[in-house]
Amino acid sequence: MTTERWPTELRLAKDRRSLRVVFDDGTAFDLPAEYLRVTSPSAEVQGHSPAERKTVPGKKDVEIVGVEPVGNYAVKLVFDDLHDSGIYGWNYLYELGAHYEEKWQAYLAELAAKGLSRERLR
Incomplete structure (x- = not known):
């Protein structure tokens, strides 16, 4: 059985380079935009299988x-490279x-x- 996590705060940094996520168990993460982009759950990044x-x-x-x-279960992030899926x-x-590490x-x-x-x- 998995524990459902619920955010109590989602805050985009002023420089738009990180997203702060605080969960109902008090755990907080500052997730860099680059990290979120390269780990996107989209089919474009993840494919349809691990291979x-x-x-x-x-x-x-x-x-x-x-x-x-x-x-009430997720967010879609839109990046300045137009990735939004x-x-x-x-x-x-x-x-x-x-x-993260x-x-x-x-x-x-x-x-x-x-x-x-x-x-x-370039």
């Missing part, structure tokens, strides 16, 4: 330009916060292994 998951480069300077509610459920946001390090390792960069291509 189809994409490593998304070039998002170091991405910003969140919109936070739109989806019912990920629906971030409350449990997924909690998981991203709780496992390991997920971020895995992402950086994937970039390095594939010869990709966090920097936007």
Whole structure:
């Protein structure tokens, strides 16, 4: 049985580079926009199976330009690169916060292994 997480606060930073999420158990996370973008739950990023998951480069300077509610179970984040197809459920946001360090390090390792960069291509 999984515990349903409920946010009590969602706050976009003034610089649009992070989203603060506070949950009803008192846990709070400041999730960087880049991290949220590269871990988007969208099919574009995650694919339709683990083998189809994409490593998304070039998002170091991405910003969140919109936070739109989806019912009472999630939010859709809109990024300045026009990505807007990920629906971030409350449990997924909690998981991203709780496992930030390991997920971020895995992402950086994937970039390095594939010869990709966090920097936007010019």
